[in-house]
Amino acid sequence: MQKAAILLSALGLVGAGGAWASDLDLTEFKAASAPVPYYAAPSWSVVGSLSPTLTDNALFSRDNRRSDLYYEPDVSLRLDGNLTNDLSYRFYARTQYDAFATEKDGNAAVARLGARLTENWDGWRFSAIYENRYDFDGxxxxxxxxxxxVMGSVARDFRVDNVTLSPLLLLTYRFSDLAEARRWRFDAVLGIEIMLAPKWSIVSTPLFEAFWFTDGLNTGRRDQIYSADVGLKYNFASNLSLTTTVLYEVRTSNVAVRRYRDLRIGPRLDFAF
Structure with missing residues (x-):
């Protein structure tokens, strides 16, 4: 069972293909709240989220749908600095896992070490990112x-009255010691925030993801993920918020058994210190 779980995770049936399919940390691509002089000293921060979530498809299965509750902590330690007024860098370590109440076969964890270089140009943010990623069974x-x-991205924020739109395009290639995990990935994300009051807002992050697997048993496999959500966010402070979200996700594939749909609902506490 243990070896089977590892292989299923690599092939995208559980873990890496479900909960981790949409594991973008969008805070990695957000603009700083204020310009930082290039001579400012580098700064440390801890950023993360805690989210108990109810899902109706714990194993991300096409035919074996099982509802369950899972807990997902996601925490990053970051070092941020500037090389010039427009060129910034980040080094980070990030840990994230899913722990299911009943369906233990859905448990998965990821640890990352990464670096990012971002150039700000006329309101646009262009980033080059490298991550050394460790996927765990359970x-x-x-x-x-x-x-x-290895990733490249472009992002920008547009603000109109009480609405902020944050589009993001991201292209990734994954090199791996497991042939089935090697693939191209394209993400198109639109962050939406509508301020209702000083502390309240409606948020949504519709996204599209496309995967082109290149090696091993996954050679020729093509997946697409469509995700839509809506949430109500309350800001306790500028660095602490609580968001309750309903999310619906569908994965299509040219390999029929890889297809699934999933409905999730739950609160998420976001923090930054």
Whole structure:
């Protein structure tokens, strides 16, 4: 069962293909709240979220749908600095896992070490990112595979009255010691925030993801993920918020068994210190 779980995770049936399919940390691509002089000293921060979530498809299965509750902590330690007024860098370590109440086969964990270089140009943010990623079977139980993700992104924020739109385009190639995990990935994301009051807002992050697998048993496999959500966000402070979200996700694929749909609902506490 243990070896099967590792292989299923690599092939995108559980873990890496479900909960981790949409594991973008959008705070990685947000603009700083104020310009930072290039001579400012580098700064440390801890950023993350805690989210108990109810899902109606814990194993991300096409035919074996099982409802369950899972807990997902996601925490990053960051070092941020500037090389010039327009060129910034970030080094980070990030840990994230899913722990299911009943469906333990859905448990998965990821640890990352990464670096990002971002150029701000006329309101646009262009980033080059590298991540050394470790995927685990279960909650840090056994190492399933190691990957090296190379990414490029472009993002920008548009503000009109009480509405902020944050489009993001991201392209990734994954090198891995497991052939089935090697693939191209394209993400198109639109962050939406509508301020209702000083502390309240409606938020949504519709996204599209496309995967082109290149090696091993996954050679020729093509997946697409469509996700739509809506949430109500309350800001306790500028660095602490609570968002309750309903999300619907569909994965299509040219390999029929990889297809699934999933409905999730739950609160998420976001923090930054």
């Amino acid at each position: 909650v840090y139980r056994d190492l399933a595979f190691i990957s090296h993700d």
